[in-house]
Amino acid sequence: MIPISLYIHIPWCTKKCPFCDFNSYTIKTKIEEKKYIDLLIQDLKQELPLIKNRKIHSIFIGGGTPSLFTINNLKKLIKKIKTILLINYKIEITIESYPSEKEKKKILQYQKIGINRISLGIQTFNNKYIKKLNRNYLEKDIIQLLNTFKNKKKIYNFNIDIMHSLPDQSIQEAILDLKKAISFQPTHISWYELTIEPNTPFYYKKLNILSEKNKLKIIRQGNKILKKNGYIQYEISSYCKKKYQCKHNVNYWNFGDYIGIGCGAHGKITDKINNSIIRTIKHKHIRDYINDNFLQKKYVLDTKEIILEFFMNKLRLKRPLLKKDLYNFTGINKKFIQKNISKCIQKGYLTEDNKYWKITKKGELFLNSLLEIFC
Numbered sequence: 001m002i003p004i005s006l007y008i009h010i011p012w013c014t015k016k017c018p019f020c021d022f023n024s025y026t027i028k029t030k031i032e033e034k035k036y037i038d039l040l041i042q043d044l045k046q047e048l049p050l051i052k053n054r055k056i057h058s059i060f061i062g063g064g065t066p067s068l069f070t071i072n073n074l075k076k077l078i079k080k081i082k083t084i085l086l087i088n089y090k091i092e093i094t095i096e097s098y099p100s101e102k103e104k105k106k107i108l109q110y111q112k113i114g115i116n117r118i119s120l121g122i123q124t125f126n127n128k129y130i131k132k133l134n135r136n137y138l139e140k141d142i143i144q145l146l147n148t149f150k151n152k153k154k155i156y157n158f159n160i161d162i163m164h165s166l167p168d169q170s171i172q173e174a175i176l177d178l179k180k181a182i183s184f185q186p187t188h189i190s191w192y193e194l195t196i197e198p199n200t201p202f203y204y205k206k207l208n209i210l211s212e213k214n215k216l217k218i219i220r221q222g223n224k225i226l227k228k229n230g231y232i233q234y235e236i237s238s239y240c241k242k243k244y245q246c247k248h249n250v251n252y253w254n255f256g257d258y259i260g261i262g263c264g265a266h267g268k269i270t271d272k273i274n275n276s277i278i279r280t281i282k283h284k285h286i287r288d289y290i291n292d293n294f295l296q297k298k299y300v301l302d303t304k305e306i307i308l309e310f311f312m313n314k315l316r317l318k319r320p321l322l323k324k325d326l327y328n329f330t331g332i333n334k335k336f337i338q339k340n341i342s343k344c345i346q347k348g349y350l351t352e353d354n355k356y357w358k359i360t361k362k363g364e365l366f367l368n369s370l371l372e373i374f375c
């Protein structure tokens with residue numbers, strides 16, 4: 001059985017960051033948390049025929065800034081979900097959180113309501129760049145927040161998001177951010193390059209972007225430091241202490257299934273009976289989400305889309321790709337893609353043996369060109 005997770009989208013933020021293309025809106029009036037939770041539950045109930053009695057392995061409450069919701073309302077949400085879905089007893093429940101004064105008071109309470117993983121969107125410790133990214137805190141606030149985890153006997157399972165290659169950032173500044181994150185010994189670090197997404201304020205601004213050579217220097221130095229400090233790189237930008245991979249994200253990259261509820265959430269469900277993969281997309285805007293009964297689009301992926309998505313996800317993971325997974329996860333026989341695979345091997349992007357396909361260093365560097373072969 002293909003593993004299945006639940007993604008919950010809460011789209012509000014206190015401010016919009018200029019690099020962000022997520023489905024998020026600045027709060028204008030008080031969020032009607034209870035009303036939104038009721039909508040999420042109705043949305044989830046509508047998904048039930050698709051998922052039948054499958055057990056959920058992970059829940060990810062993302063956004064936006066879901067930690068803006070009160071502990072009581074988050075508790076109600078989780079409680080209700082547990083009455084509707086079958087839940088694996090070792091479930092991972094993550095919430096995305098934003099460093100703030102309010103968060104400091106709440107951060108240790110998550111554990112009590114069943115949330116066992118916290119993902120902190122820190123991005124940078126440097127006040128100069130915090131300002132450029134239009135974030136609402138200072139370095140001292142982050143330090144205070146992270147210190148809440150320190151001196152506790154319990155190990156808190158938490159991730160720190162750090163971006164590098166910010167406009168004008170020097171190599172030293174990027175590495176210092178990473179070192180500061182490591183000093184708090186999070187179980188997981190997502191360390192990734194800033195990408196300038198179309199239709200964001202950064203896209204229309206003249207920015208001093210780092211050269212490819214300097215970006216590569218940052219990545220090489222950072223990877224060495226992470227390794228030296230016991231962090232295992234298991235995906236392009238994900239690093240963790242042993243046994244602390246993010247189960248939820250690994251399920252995406254493994255081409256597992258997921259239900260997506262909330263504004264703009266996407267879902268992917270395998271229908272083994274009809275041998276098809278269904279994609280669901282919820283309305284992005286709260287008004288349409290309410291007025292049009294949540295769902296914006298639901299369709300069956302065609303073979304080309306399935307193959308492309310399968311490789312796009314699986315090749316992100318730093319491990320060989322089991323050939324029989326192609327059939328197990330998609331119902332497609334490997335003979336069907338043999339020509340494309342041969343082309344990848346000929347170009348030096350992949351190698352193969354009886355059991356596995358393995359991405360080469362060249363393949364990692366030219367991942368887009370590799371994937372184009374499957375388009």
Ligand code: SF4
Pocket residue numbers: 012013015016017020021022024063064065098121
């Ligand atoms: S806090 Fe996160 S979701 Fe909200 S605007 Fe910033 S990056 Fe986007």
